[in-house]
Amino acid sequence: MQIIQALKNEVKRVIVGQEDMLDAIIVALLSEGHILLEGMPGLAKTTTIKTFAHVVGLKFQRVQFTPDLLPSDIIGANIYNPAESRFYIRRGPIFTNLLLADEINRAPAKVQSALLEAMQERQVTIDKESYRLDEPFVVMATQNPIEQEGTYNLPEAQLDRFMMKIVLTYNTKDEEFEILNRSEKGFATDFAQVITKEDLLQAKEQVSKIFIDDALKRYILDIIFATRKHPDLFYGSSPRGSIDLLKAAKAKAYMRGSDFVTPRDILEMAKPVLRHRVILSYEAKASGKDSDKILDEILTKVPMP
Structure with missing residues (x-):
């Protein structure tokens, strides 16, 4: 398909190699499935997801998962405003189209589980009220190998909500040579939006x-x-x-x-x-x-x- 090739070509202006990861992210976008990318630091996991968000023209939020992160930091909370003597909903970064959960296995299970309802039901509950998420809604999470210090195993219930898990390996020597050349000249930052949110939703309908x-x-x-x-x-x-x-x-x-x-x-x-x-x-x-x-x-x- 022309739009798929155009999408890949634009992303490849930034990302070298990692064909399996690029194809998997496109599959996830076309089927509105969540994706987990596992690999050592420095393999362009975060950069790839940010580039896709810009190229497709989706609303994008990034959450850096850390041991002190709270569920309300992701989904939002009911906040009291003393000046107006009333509560209001502060929506968290989960209210987006593409959520990058960076290093998701660096936060404990309570925080990871905050994503469960959103990933399955496409909604979140704040103080007993449910709120629908925008369409499309895709979680793209990265994690370092679980053997590394300071990481936690993801609960089985959450793993099951990821459509795919992609295990990244190092680039080939020729690919890393190209990365070195690009780093000398400066990596591309002027990539264009090649498809729209409406194009993606239409493609998703055709896929079904x-x-x-x-x-x-x-x-x-x-x-x-x-x-x-x-x-x-x-x-x-x-x-x-x-x-x-x-x-x-x-x-x-x-x-x-x-x-x-x-x-x-x-x-x-x-x-x-x-x-x-x-x-x-x-x-x-x-x-x-x-x-x-x-x-x-x-x-x-x-x-x-």
Whole structure:
């Protein structure tokens, strides 16, 4: 699709490499799904999300998660104004289109859970009153590897609300050479808005109409049920995983200009959608396995239609 290519080209004026991350963010925007980016500091996670917000023309807010952050710092609070002798609602940064939750695993679980209602229901509750969030509403969170000091595991309930988890690796040597060249000249700051919020909402509507055959829906369910039966997993994917895999496959088909989903679309999106939704057994962790290796086993064994 032309608008997708134009979007990627403009972002690439700022970001070098990291194709998987760029594609995943576009999938998230097209399906209004939340995305979790995990990687070491300095891999352009925050810069990428800020660039997408400007290029797409969405309202954008950034919250730096820290150990002393409070839930009211995110969703807002009911504030008393003594001059007027009345309470008023101070809306937090969550009232936006694109919320960047930077280093989300540096805040304790109570603060992380403040996002749960917003991510699922697209609304927040302040002092017993519910407020709808703008459309689209997408949370794009970054986290450093959980082995680092001062980080907390995200609760399973919150992880399940992220459509995808993308694990970032270092750039290639050629890509880092290009980064060095750009740093000498100065990174681009004059990037243009190439699509509008209305364009994005229209594309989202088109994505929802992408055809997927019943055989492919059953293929998705075969993958999901295989995660629940695998001996190396304590728990497999939730039903939300099958819904998100279907949505992501449709968005992937739209990105390549097709009006129907193929098995390849499902295979390409399976690991990003499911890797954070499966819980490994202690024995599997001790033997050096990770969720990607187990998902590779499952995807190899499940018959493709």
